[in-house]
Amino acid sequence: MKENNNKNSVELCVLCGEPEAVILANGDYPTHPRPLQILANAPYIVCCDGGADAYIDRGNVPDVIIGDGDSLSEENRRKYSHILHCVSDQETNDQTKAVNFLLSQGKRNIAIVGATGKREDHTLGNISLLIDYMHTGAHVRMLTDYGIFIPCHDTCSFPSQPGQQISIINFGAHNLRGEGLVYPLSDFTNWWQGTLNESTGTEFTIYAEGEYLVVINY
Amino acid sequence: MKENNNKNSVELCVLCGEPEAVILANGDYPTHPRPLQILANAPYIVCCDGGADAYIDRGNVPDVIIGDGDSLSEENRRKYSHILHCVSDQETNDQTKAVNFLLSQGKRNIAIVGATGKREDHTLGNISLLIDYMHTGAHVRMLTDYGIFIPCHDTCSFPSQPGQQISIINFGAHNLRGEGLVYPLSDFTNWWQGTLNESTGTEFTIYAEGEYLVVINY
Known part of the structure; x- marks a missing residue:
């Protein structure tokens, strides 16, 4: 993992909205x-769901616990029943239930943490869902232990530090072209093709028509 | 993580070839x-590359160390210079350099371990490269701490345990249909859509035209 210690919190604010x-x-x-x-x-x-156990174990109390309650401890299910919002929908996962709940409360600027690092198929699912959340008009960012995932469409610019590690995962966008990146972009058809790029300055721009994910590693 | 302790090593052999x-x-x-x-x-x-450090630290000696040597410790680079195969190609990552090296030695049945769990864009890249390796005629499986990733094309059958967690990530295949799975398949356009499926018996079949990844969780 590459760590840019000079990347300040103002910038993180810009990226997370x-x-x-x-x-x-x-x-x-x-x-x-x-x-x-x-x-x-x-x-x-x-x-x-079970994410609440880890959060509560660390001495915190969430505003809401969401899911179908199948991975929450029996003790916390009882103790926090007043904030437990059970949604039994086999068609969506808990992350999506949480996003939908927030949208129903009028909260559109959302950050997701703790969404990766266990089963890789869950990680893939959670990451790809960011594209779907963008369709709803939500402004959703995912922050992992390594970087920020940002769902995008069409042309977008981002603040960066020179040498910052960038990946672009294409979700069907066309006419991809980069500015301020070490390696040229093209209409990538496989995920790996847009990985391992690097910012050359304090901003980079992706010119595109269509949808893609940008990964900005810390 | 769901663990099927009765899944025997014969089955693992079948899946890994x-x-x-x-x-x-x-x-x-x-x-x-x-x-x-x-x-x-x-x-x-x-x-x-740096994967060798972890392997050597555990008292082992690899047959070959491959990469551009940038993440291998200075000590191991010196001590194991006789088995260090340096490939400086910016267009591929170390995992692909290792696959290409093995193919050049006539070794086509390959298992990859330790390819996930750090930067998520690396994980995405490494997983998606399995599809490219399949194009070369290599028989490559990836084993993680959670399951096996198998690149496939067209119709394929797999041994399984009832209740085993299965995900299918579509890489452009058409006419997807499943047998022996809880949820129906369709021509998924986003990764998450094929995740969180489940085997109903001791075998499942995916009918398809084109390429996809199957994830069989332990």
């Missing part, structure tokens, strides 16, 4: 200061 | 008995 709510998903509990900071500063916290 | 070589990539070192077993029984071991 000052979330109105943070979702703590049911993957590995964050260990990196950036997702932990987002979690500590969150004005409203939704924990996904 | 008795690898001629194992690649230890540069992600998190495996902790689950299945990738560790594959590593312990490997007739030939290629470590990707």
Whole structure:
């Protein structure tokens, strides 16, 4: 992992858009200061099912616990029944239930932490869902222990540090072209093709028509 | 993680095709008995760059260390220079360099371990490369701490245990249909849509035209 210690919190704010709510998903509990900071500063916290156990174990109380209750401890299910919002929908996962719940409360600026690091197929699912959340008009960012995932469409610019590690995962966008990146972009058809790029300056731009994910590693 | 303790090693053999070589990539070192077993029984071991440090630290010596040497310790680079195969190609990552090296040695049945668990964009890249390796005629499986990733094309059947957690990630296949799975398949356009399926019996079949990845969780 490459760490840019001079990347300041103002920039993190720009990338995350000052979330109105943070979702703590049911993957590995964050260990990196950036997702932990987002979690500590969150004005409203939704924990996904068993993710609540880890959060409560650390001396916190979430605003809402969401899911189907199947991975939450019996003790916490009883103790926190007043904030437990059970949604039994086999078609969506707990992360999506949490996003939908927040949207129903009018909260559109959302950060997701703790969504990766366990089963890789869950990680893949959680990451790809960011594209679907974008369709709803939500402004959702995922912060992992390694970087920020940002769902995008069409042309977008991002603040960066020279040498910052960038990956672009294409979700069907065309006419991809980069500015401020070491390696040229093209209409990638396989995920790996847009990985391992690097910013050359304090901003980079992706020109595109269509949808893609940007990964900005810390 | 769902663990089926009755899933025997014969079945693992069927899924992995008795690898001629194992690649230890540069992600998190495996902790689950299945990738560790594959590593312990490997007739030939290629470590990707810094992955060699972790392997050597545990008292082992790989057959070959491959990569551009940028994440290998100075000490091991000196001590194991006779087995260090440096490939400086910016267009591929170390995992792919290792696969290409093995193919050049005539070794086509390959298992990859330790390829996930650090930066998620690396994980995505390493997983998606399995599809490219399939194009070369290589028989490559990835074993993580949670399951086995198998690149497939067209119709395929797999041994399983009832209740085993299955995900299918579509890479452009059409006419997807499943047999022996709880949820129906369709021509998924986003990764998450094929996740969180489940086997109903001791075998399942995916009918398809085109390419996809199957994830069989332990």
